[in-house]
Amino acid sequence: MTTNQLVQEIKKKKSFLCIGLDVDLNKIPEHLLQEEDPIFAFNKAIIDATHHLCVAYKPNTAFYEAYGLKGWKSLERTIHYLNKNHPKIFTIADAKRGDIGNTSTMYAKAFLEDLAFDSVTVAPYMGKDSVEPFLTFKDKHTILLALTSNQGAFDFQTKTIDGKELYKQVLEISKTWENSKNLMYVVGATKAEFLADIRQIIPESFLLVPGVGAQGGNLQEVCKYGMNSQIGLLINSSRGIIYASKEKDFAEAAAIKAEELQKQMAVELDCHSKS
Template structure:
């Protein structure tokens, strides 16, 4: 999916919601455990209930890897079930020496046909560039994350510039806003304005809304650009809104609430 197609979906659905498919066998409703593929069945019903309100789905690959071959099968079935006009994100946080990154890229872009993948920038340009060699596929580079340990390294300063700022600055030499996004945590909303100034035209993937307490209004106010430029992720608050047989209905209701808030923010921004 290219940039214009993504923006068209945002305008069509009046939403920049990304639903995180962090599907955990220990958290899904018990009545699903008797099905042949509980992970896929849960995801299928979540997708059915939320697809009209979301422009992206983001499976966190760890939840599937942990289940071995069956987990990968569930993930592939989930990908094939997601409507083709919805952006897909492999939240895999890969990044290794060039030839290994090239194989990771082939796995997620060619074999599984994800639209994008999250990538760790620590090993530098040659570890990221192989992911950028695929047409209409995206790299979502970790910049300023929402976890408590983010300050251990991301806020370190050198020559008056924080490490995450240097990641954003340097990586823009590797690709364009048509192929490169950044992960910017919603709990860093106070820094969103300055981060947007560093990357005015790029999309940001923003985790931390919902269960992590991120402020959607602040993120939207300071993070939007002329093409919205935001994919705001919510996982637990939507997919685990209920542990009963009505889980899918409740997930749809929660997704709709977020979409309605986003519609207001888009209207305020004249988008």
């Protein structure tokens, strides 16, 4: 999917919501545990109930790997279901991978080609040659960790390196990499006030923003500092939506939570188009 296609979808749906499919068998409704593939059954119900309210889905691969072969199969079924039924929805493999060059190529092939995700999240610690293999795939996107939403972000990411915070160095240096136009960035909503500075460095790039809701981030703040002329934001919510209810009405409850966020986003988009 091209960035332009994503922007069109955002405008059409009046939503820049990404729903995180972080499925924990301890948290899903009990009646689903009798299904042959409970994780996929859960995802399918959530997708069927929310696909008109969001523009992206983001399974975090950890939750699938934790169930071994079965989990991997559920991930495959989920992405195939999305690609077949909702090809205009942007898909993110939240894998946070990154390795030496030839190994990153294997990861890129796994997520962007074989599983056919539109994008994958990647960690920057190993530098240019660990990220560039992901950037070579046409109309695919690499979402680089810049400033994450957890407390540990302050251990290294916000430390000053050669006169500038590490996460800003990541933004600046990554802009010089080959095919850097295929880069997006993870920036946590819990640090919305950092977004103004970030937009100075990467005015054009899309940002994937976790941490709205469960982690305490504020949607209005994120939009105020982070939105650009092409919207440039994907706001992720996982637990706040998918675990809205543990009963048989879980999918409807998820849709209600998703719609609440979508409506707030529609207001933001409306204000933005008038400004």
